[in-house]
Amino acid sequence: MTLFSRANCPWSHRTRLVLAEKSINIDIVYVDGDHLPEDLLDLNPYNTVPTLVDRELVLYDSRVIIEYLDERFPHPPLMPVDPVTRAQFRLALFRIEKDWYGLAEEISTASDNRKAGRARKILEESIVSSAEIFAAKPFFLSDEFSLVDCTIAPILWRLPAYGIELPQKVKPIHRYMDEIFSRPSFQHSLTEQEQELRL
Ligand SMILES: N[C@@H](CCC(=O)N[C@@H](CS)C(=O)NCC(=O)O)C(=O)O
Numbered sequence: 001m002t003l004f005s006r007a008n009c010p011w012s013h014r015t016r017l018v019l020a021e022k023s024i025n026i027d028i029v030y031v032d033g034d035h036l037p038e039d040l041l042d043l044n045p046y047n048t049v050p051t052l053v054d055r056e057l058v059l060y061d062s063r064v065i066i067e068y069l070d071e072r073f074p075h076p077p078l079m080p081v082d083p084v085t086r087a088q089f090r091l092a093l094f095r096i097e098k099d100w101y102g103l104a105e106e107i108s109t110a111s112d113n114r115k116a117g118r119a120r121k122i123l124e125e126s127i128v129s130s131a132e133i134f135a136a137k138p139f140f141l142s143d144e145f146s147l148v149d150c151t152i153a154p155i156l157w158r159l160p161a162y163g164i165e166l167p168q169k170v171k172p173i174h175r176y177m178d179e180i181f182s183r184p185s186f187q188h189s190l191t192e193q194e195q196e197l198r199l
Contacts, residue, residue, distance in 0.1 A: 001026045003065075004040050004051040007191040010104060011062040013154035015050040018066045020185035021150065022073045030191070063093060066147055078147045092141060092148050099126055100155045107162045116163075124164045127156075127173065135172035138179070145183070153180045157190075161197045 003019070005012035007030050019026055031037060036047055044051045044060045052059045052068070059065045070078045080086055103123040110116035133140065140148045156177050159166065166173055180186055181198075 001055075002053045003028050004037075004044075004049045004053075005030055006049050007032070008193040008197075009049060010101060010154035010158060011048075012050040013157075013189060013194060014150045015052070015062050015065050015069075016191075017150045017153060017186060017189040018069050018078065018147065020188040021078065021145065022069065022076065024069065024073055063097065066150065070147060076145075078145070078150065080142070080144075080146070088141065089146060089148055093151055096148070096151050096155070100152075104155055104158065104162060120163055123162065124166070127159075127164075128166065128170050131170045131172050134170075134176045140176070149180060153186060157181065157194065158197060 001024075003012075003015060003026055005016060005028050016028070029037070029040075031040065031049055036049075040049075040051055041047055043053065043058045046060060048060055050060070050062050050065055052065045054068075054072075059068055067079075079089060100123060103119045103126070106119035107116050107123065110119060137143055139145050140152055142148070156173075168174070
């Protein structure tokens with residue numbers, strides 16, 4: 001299997017974290033700069049990373065990829081088994097992608113400081129307002145580490161790069177970050193560029 005990834009892309013990062021959590025050995029091809037490799041352009045009509053190639057199968061969109069990886073490599077499972085909890089996890093994934101990843105992208109690509117500042121403020125407020133959910137269980141919505149944690153972690157890791165410092169009062173979120181960031185799979189998932197985001 002081959003994964004096309006960028007060295008500092010949150011969508012690629014969550015995919016690398018799933019790979020690390022499941023100890024899946026895979027070739028990771030890092031793309032850099034404006035020009036994507038020809039084979040990737042041929043494989044993925046949206047020209048995005050991450051893109052996964054597993055023999056004849058080509059997958060893009062990190063959500064499609066991580067759900068495939070969870071089913072193809074069931075241990076450890078990263079989704080609950082019962083339909084109601086699975087649906088709740090999928091809804092959480094949808095919201096985190098739409099809200100937090102959306103705002104993170106706005107901060108990174110904003111054409112002016114005012115727009116970036118507005119997105120920064122909304123992202124910080126949204127994360128802080130979720131403190132009770134972080135407090136309720138060891139992992140997000142769960143006693144077990146899951147695809148939702150794999151999705152949240154790349155955004156929390158990048159907070160300093162987004163210019164966000166969470167207040168000390170949100171202790172459950174600081175506890176959660178310490179827990180996730182010290183996980184061997186998380187450490188393994190980081191590229192050099194990502195390590196430098198929190199030196
Ligand atoms: N929803 C997509 C978003 C992927 C995405 O936006 N990737 C960015 C990099 S972070 C991308 O490929 N941009 C074009 C490029 O890097 O050339 C996913 O989950 O895979």
